[in-house]
Amino acid sequence: MELLETTLCYLEQNGCYLMLHRVKKQNDVNHDKWIGVGGKFEPGETAETCVRREVYEETGLTMEAPRYRGILDFYCPPWSAERIHLYTCTEFTGTLTECDEGTLEWVPKDRVDALPLWQGDKIFFRLLAEEAPFFHLELTYDGDALTHAVLDGQTLPI
Numbered sequence: 001m002e003l004l005e006t007t008l009c010y011l012e013q014n015g016c017y018l019m020l021h022r023v024k025k026q027n028d029v030n031h032d033k034w035i036g037v038g039g040k041f042e043p044g045e046t047a048e049t050c051v052r053r054e055v056y057e058e059t060g061l062t063m064e065a066p067r068y069r070g071i072l073d074f075y076c077p078p079w080s081a082e083r084i085h086l087y088t089c090t091e092f093t094g095t096l097t098e099c100d101e102g103t104l105e106w107v108p109k110d111r112v113d114a115l116p117l118w119q120g121d122k123i124f125f126r127l128l129a130e131e132a133p134f135f136h137l138e139l140t141y142d143g144d145a146l147t148h149a150v151l152d153g154q155t156l157p158i
Contacts, residue, residue, distance in 0.1 A: 003073075004080045007038040007051035009066065009087040010128070011059070016106040018059065019115065023102045034107070034115040037099070038084075047085035055089070059104060060097030063089045070134055072124065076141040088128060119146035123156065 011018040019034045039054040041047075048066060055063055072084040096104060107115065109129070113122055120139035127135055140148035149156040 002080055004082045005041040005047075005050075005085070006082055007041070007047055007054055007085045007087065008036045008072070009038050009051050009055050009063075009089060010036040011055070011061065011063075011092060012088055012090045012109075013106065015110075016108050017112060018096075019105055019107045019112065020058070020099060020101060021103040021105065032116060034112075034117055035121070037104075038087075048087075051085065051087050055092075056094075058099045058101065059094075061092045061094040064091035064093065065089065068134070069128060070124065070132075071136045072120075073136070073138040074120075074141075075139065076143075086124065119144075120149055123149060123151070127151075 018037065020037050021032075021034050023032060037055050037058040038051060039058070041050045042053075045053070047068070051066055052063055055061060066087045066089045068085065069088055070086045072086055074082040074084055098104075112125060118139070118141070120137070120141075123139075124137055127137075136152055138148070138150040139146060146158055149158060
């Protein structure tokens, strides 16, 4: 099974995360969900090179000090399996621009859980809030329903 390598980043400012409401792309596994910004690796890119490029392309912002937080393995047949390199960043420059994949919005961290998210995203948002050390989270879905979650080798209750 092919594993697609991608990045995902949550920029942080004034107690908010920059969230992307995915409403503009057709045939999108994330359609109508709120996620961070990021995307697929280009040939020869490292995770950090990819996340810096993707954040700039989708937001117009240049990250000064991205923080590598964890790896997410995302399984949602019939979509390709995805290995997501998760970052956060509090230091960036530039002017926020429009994104061709959806609508960007600064969302207070305490309101993020109320958005239409992937269920497993709530697990890693909790880990980020708790300042958890680098983690590996495996998430398996049947459609929108989370069916299996494993954090650092330990199965989590669903």
